[in-house]
Amino acid sequence: MINIEKLNSLKGGFIYLSRMIDYPTQEVLEPKFLDEFKRDYPETPYKEELIEIISAMQVYSLEDIKTHYVSLFELNNRYTLYMTYYKMTDSRERGQVLAKLKMLYEMFGVQIEGTELSDYLPLMLEFLTYSDWKDDYRQQDLKLLFSVIEDGTFNLLEKSQEQSDDLYFRTIGIVRSELRSCVEQPDIKQSDMTKTGGE
Template identity: 45%
Template sequence: MINYQQLTALAPVWATLSRLIDYPQPDTFSATNRATLATAPQIPDPVRTQALACFDQLARGSRLEQEQHFADLFELNRRYTLYMTYYKMSDSRERGTVLAKLKMLYEMFGVSEVSDELADFLPLMLEFFAYGDFLNDQRQADLSLALGVIEDGTYGLLQRASVDSEDPYIQLISVIRNLFKACLVKEASVNA
């Protein structure tokens, strides 16, 4: 079961994580983005510590070095991609159906894509959770599609990335996964 209050309260964090996991821009590693991670009360302390460590490691070096690191890991390396459905569906027809459903989901909650990226691109999905208006919407259950895609995709990426598990981008994927898990409420089992 999804805790929609927590999911919504993390909106600034989702926006910041979207910037951090995407190709570095001039303001990616700004003091404002770091402060969002450092001060958001909804982030559990162990996740906050990991997120700040990732931020600090990724912020090191020149902008060119930052861009090169990202490109080497996600653009020039066939093992890792930020397209979350790829890990479970590769290039199957089913993947196309899920991408279409995600695009409709974004539009249904008032987020229109202004990117050329596919609907399962992790930074785009994080932006959806940052800017979507779903707190009091009767269609909240439909969000389970996007959450499931993130769950499966981050799991698949982390499984493949075991040899690079210390890379700060891979650690950032773990942070994202743990924050989404923090938005889930375990239903009490009935043992009568």
């Protein structure tokens, strides 16, 4: 079950995470971006690490960081920010999930502009920032989005272990952790626990 109160507390932070992993722009490399991040990003266990990552990104020129980004995500079949691709590639099932995500966005007042598919991770994070689900009785339908991100980031980070220190993969790991902090695990009943001892 999604803890909506916790998710809402992170709402303003998702747009920063989205911009950090999207195709690089000069905006992310400006001192103003870091200043606004420090001011607006919620106080979570990962804020300081994110500040370090932004500071490290800002050492590079826009051209250098674009070249690195393209080499990771656009010229490399190993890594992608399209979250359903790993599990479903281009199957019919993937098409159905993409359509469901698009309907989910529209249900909460967001329409996709441009050509990105609905499972593009930066787009999904933007949706969490701009959508209006706080008081909606259908808010638990967000489980679909959480499930897609959980699966996609798991597979992406598994494939990228040898480059786990890369700024982009570190950021994606934090995205995963921040979202997981919003999911409540059901209580385990005593009767469900494996009994040990002499029986």
